[in-house]
Amino acid sequence: MTQVDRRTFMRNSIRTALAMAAVGSLPVIDLMSAPALAAEMPSLAVRKGKDIQQLLQQVISALGGIESFVKPGDIVVVKPNIGWDRTVELAANTHPQVVKALVQLCLDAGAKQVRIFDRTCNDERRCYTQSGIRAVVEGIKSDRVSLEYIDRRAYQELKISGGVAFDRWKFYKPALEADRLINVPIAKHHSISRLTLGMKNLMGVIGGNRGRLHRNIAESLVDINSVIHSDLTVIDATRILVANGPQGGRLEDVRHTETLIASADIVAADAYATSLFNLKPEDIPTIVAAANRGLGVMDLKQVRRV
Amino acid sequence: MKQSSWTCARKISQSFCLAVFLWLFLQTEYRGIDQLPYPVSLLFRIDPLAALADFMAPGAFGWQFFWPALLILLLTILFGRFFCGWICPLGSTLDGLGKVIGRGQRAFSPGWRRVKYYLLIAMGTATLFGVQLLGLFDPLAIFLRSLTLAVYPAYNYGLNRVFDFFYDHQVPLLSPLVNNSYPVFRDYLMAFHQPVFVLGLFTLLIFLAIVLLEKVEQRFWCKNLCPLGGLLGLCSRYAILQRTPQGLCADCHECDSLCRSGAAREPGHMRSECLLCMDCTGYCPEEKVKFGLRSGSDNNLGIDLQRRGVLTAMASGVMIAPTVRIGPLTHEQNPYLIRPPGAVPEAEFLQRCVRCAECMKVCIGRTLQPALFEAGPVGLWTPLVVPRIGYCEYNCTLCGQVCPTGAIAPLKLPEKKKNVIGLAVIKKDRCLPFAKGIECLVCEEHCPTGEKAIVMEEKDVLVNGEMRRVKFPKVINRLCIGCGICETKCPVEGASAVRIINEGESRRKRPELLAGPYG
Numbered sequence: 001m002t003q004v005d006r007r008t009f010m011r012n013s014i015r016t017a018l019a020m021a022a023v024g025s026l027p028v029i030d031l032m033s034a035p036a037l038a039a040e041m042p043s044l045a046v047r048k049g050k051d052i053q054q055l056l057q058q059v060i061s062a063l064g065g066i067e068s069f070v071k072p073g074d075i076v077v078v079k080p081n082i083g084w085d086r087t088v089e090l091a092a093n094t095h096p097q098v099v100k101a102l103v104q105l106c107l108d109a110g111a112k113q114v115r116i117f118d119r120t121c122n123d124e125r126r127c128y129t130q131s132g133i134r135a136v137v138e139g140i141k142s143d144r145v146s147l148e149y150i151d152r153r154a155y156q157e158l159k160i161s162g163g164v165a166f167d168r169w170k171f172y173k174p175a176l177e178a179d180r181l182i183n184v185p186i187a188k189h190h191s192i193s194r195l196t197l198g199m200k201n202l203m204g205v206i207g208g209n210r211g212r213l214h215r216n217i218a219e220s221l222v223d224i225n226s227v228i229h230s231d232l233t234v235i236d237a238t239r240i241l242v243a244n245g246p247q248g249g250r251l252e253d254v255r256h257t258e259t260l261i262a263s264a265d266i267v268a269a270d271a272y273a274t275s276l277f278n279l280k281p282e283d284i285p286t287i288v289a290a291a292n293r294g295l296g297v298m299d300l301k302q303v304r305r306v
Numbered sequence: 307m308k309q310s311s312w313t314c315a316r317k318i319s320q321s322f323c324l325a326v327f328l329w330l331f332l333q334t335e336y337r338g339i340d341q342l343p344y345p346v347s348l349l350f351r352i353d354p355l356a357a358l359a360d361f362m363a364p365g366a367f368g369w370q371f372f373w374p375a376l377l378i379l380l381l382t383i384l385f386g387r388f389f390c391g392w393i394c395p396l397g398s399t400l401d402g403l404g405k406v407i408g409r410g411q412r413a414f415s416p417g418w419r420r421v422k423y424y425l426l427i428a429m430g431t432a433t434l435f436g437v438q439l440l441g442l443f444d445p446l447a448i449f450l451r452s453l454t455l456a457v458y459p460a461y462n463y464g465l466n467r468v469f470d471f472f473y474d475h476q477v478p479l480l481s482p483l484v485n486n487s488y489p490v491f492r493d494y495l496m497a498f499h500q501p502v503f504v505l506g507l508f509t510l511l512i513f514l515a516i517v518l519l520e521k522v523e524q525r526f527w528c529k530n531l532c533p534l535g536g537l538l539g540l541c542s543r544y545a546i547l548q549r550t551p552q553g554l555c556a557d558c559h560e561c562d563s564l565c566r567s568g569a570a571r572e573p574g575h576m577r578s579e580c581l582l583c584m585d586c587t588g589y590c591p592e593e594k595v596k597f598g599l600r601s602g603s604d605n606n607l608g609i610d611l612q613r614r615g616v617l618t619a620m621a622s623g624v625m626i627a628p629t630v631r632i633g634p635l636t637h638e639q640n641p642y643l644i645r646p647p648g649a650v651p652e653a654e655f656l657q658r659c660v661r662c663a664e665c666m667k668v669c670i671g672r673t674l675q676p677a678l679f680e681a682g683p684v685g686l687w688t689p690l691v692v693p694r695i696g697y698c699e700y701n702c703t704l705c706g707q708v709c710p711t712g713a714i715a716p717l718k719l720p721e722k723k724k725n726v727i728g729l730a731v732i733k734k735d736r737c738l739p740f741a742k743g744i745e746c747l748v749c750e751e752h753c754p755t756g757e758k759a760i761v762m763e764e765k766d767v768l769v770n771g772e773m774r775r776v777k778f779p780k781v782i783n784r785l786c787i788g789c790g791i792c793e794t795k796c797p798v799e800g801a802s803a804v805r806i807i808n809e810g811e812s813r814r815k816r817p818e819l820l821a822g823p824y825g
Binding site: 190249 | 470701777
């Protein structure tokens with residue numbers, strides 16, 4: 001047996017690694033995974049600050065400005081979390097100022113229509129009002145913006161090709177048909193998925209008995225997100241809920257982290273948000289499953305911070 | 307038939323009152339404001355029978371709320387049964403629908419008229435002995451209950467199917483028009499969620515039966531059966547408003563066949579039967595009929611209630627209590643008898659509730675459903691919390707706001723959030739983590755109390771021969787208020803794996819444990 005000295009061993013190891021990396025970056029592998037996996041490293045913008053409007057402008061311009069997401073004439077769906085009959089300070093719903101600033105940017109970019117909706121858990125009329133989102137949307141005073149109640153008739157059952165937990169599910173058509181979907185979750189604690197972030201927020205645009213998803217929450221959410229693609233994910237972490245989520249109800253469980261996270265890669269955005277809870281992306285099964293199935297990048301070292 | 311201006315005024319009044327009541331009915335819904343801006347229970351503020359129920363119930367009489375009902379009684383004493391002819395929405399509905407379906411002309415023996423008085427006496431006596439059934443026959447309760455439980459759901463169902471049709475099928479021109487008008491209908495003219503009620507059909511059949519009685523005789527219900535009509539009739543015996551001529555004219559008997567209440571008779575005018583519809587001031591060929599202040603000889607024709615009949619009615623009323631009380635207390639043995647938040651203790655609740663269904667109309671979570679026998683033999687149509695159909699919304703206080711008789715006390719939001727209506731109990735043979743080792747947390751996720759009343763506990767368990775770490779839901783009794791959202795949202799198909807029972811409800815009077823396991 002030939003002796004391998006340390007130098008040769010190191011050289012061979014590096015060569016092998018490079019070769020593997022090269023094969024790994026071949027487009028054929030990309031095709032096998034998922035549409036969202038970009039050839040280049042995804043960008044991720046994180047900013048901290050007190051002025052929400054300024055904060056939002058900062059993260060969006062870091063990602064190349066709203067123009068790189070919204071083209072003039074686009075129909076844009078802005079999907080905040082408005083799931084609960086809770087007021088702003090209780091951190092159960094997306095902050096209305098985040099929604100407002102984002103809608104304003106979309107309008108400035110020339111969006112033909114900005115539609116805002118969520119399939120709520122409590123009564124939708126109460127949620128839309130209590131969350132403060134109704135007031136800010138009405139305050140924008142533009143006929144291009146609408147805060148809409150979910151229309152029970154507008155669901156469409158779709159096959160989930162490559163679905164792991166489900167082979168089919170009902171999806172909300174206006175979310176499917178929009179030119180652009182901007183996902184605006186709030187970062188919160190959740191007992192089964194541990195955290196609810198961008199991927200879980202899309203449960204608000206599906207129909208059916210959503211409770212059934214929890215039996216295999218990680219793979220179910222990846223199934224859903226493989227059908228509905230978020231063009232941009234902006235995670236509202238201006239205040240986060242660290243316990244008794246996702247609904248909250250106690251100020252003691254709210255932390256003011258004054259952060260916004262944005263990325264075109266939903267997995268990267270979710271992965272970063274875990275750090276606000278002193279967790280790692282690997283701790284959240286949904287993020288791991290999404291990365292494994294090629295929905296995005298969870299390794300923050302493989303993400304370009306902008 | 308010629309109409310006098312009095313008849314026109316009466317018809318305008320009927321239409322106006324009906325429109326107001328229907329408008330208030332539509333406003334009995336959450337429209338973005340926590341405190342309802344309109345007095346939606348106005349119909350029962352002017353209801354002497356609701357006032358009677360409140361008067362007989364324990365505690366002080368609600369003068370502030372019921373003064374309009376007393377005003378109605380006072381005006382009736384002065385002028386007669388104007389309420390029946392000019393205001394009552396059930397009467398107006400019968401007049402309107404009678405025109406559509408055609409009216410019968412069958413003449414009934416005048417003895418039938420006594421039924422309403424006997425009904426009133428029997429119900430009144432029973433109320434005195436603690437069994438309040440006035441609401442079962444109160445025309446205003448019948449009106450609102452039928453509207454809430456049957457007519458309005460049917461109306462919504464029909465409209466929704468029309469909207470669905472034009473949504474699913476692209477009909478040129480029509481579809482865009484209909485689809486664009488949908489939000490206006492949904493926000494102002496329809497229920498936000500399709501209302502569904504367990505006794506919808508039953509209630510509808512009773513309402514239809516009352517309407518169909520028009521086929522027998524015009525205003526059959528009002529003349530013969532309505533206990534409110536009976537009460538107002540008793541009050542109007544000495545009214546100062548008098549019809550001239552008091553009886554029929556010798557040369558003409560038009561009034562005999564045309565009077566809708568059959569009040570104009572040969573020897574005189576039956577003042578307590580006259581609905582003051584004023585038609586006779588128009589159709590009299592000689593234009594002789596006038597209403598004016600009483601003067602001269604009074605030919606009022608009273609109804610002889612017959613001592614024997616009155617005594618029988620009273621005896622029946624007395625007998626109701628021992629008859630219905632021979633069974634065990636339903637409340638003690640039916641753990642699913644759950645009342646809305648703010649409901650007074652069960653015995654008083656049954657004495658106060660007039661089965662008007664206002665609370666069921668306004669309930670945002672659709673949890674309030676009418677009882678059949680779940681609340682015992684006298685609990686018919688009283689509101690039950692049925693969490694598998696809907697849940698009690700944590701931040702909502704609407705049912706207490708609309709209850710006209712204080713059966714559901716109006717609670718401020720902080721009190722309401724602490725008001726316990728029941729307790730969640732997990733059925734371990736159905737609950738997924740317990741029964742199958744499958745993770746599920748829907749109940750915990752939806753639990754609305756700030757510090758959750760359902761928490762997840764992790765345990766290692768053997769599932770199909772392998773050890774697995776599974777999270778199990780657990781109810782914290784001292785935090786649970788029984789809102790029932792866990793039962794509504796439980797994703798197990800069919801019967802929920804978590805059910806609300808009435809254990810520990812706030813309204814039950816019992817010594818509180820100061821310390822110990824429940825403390």
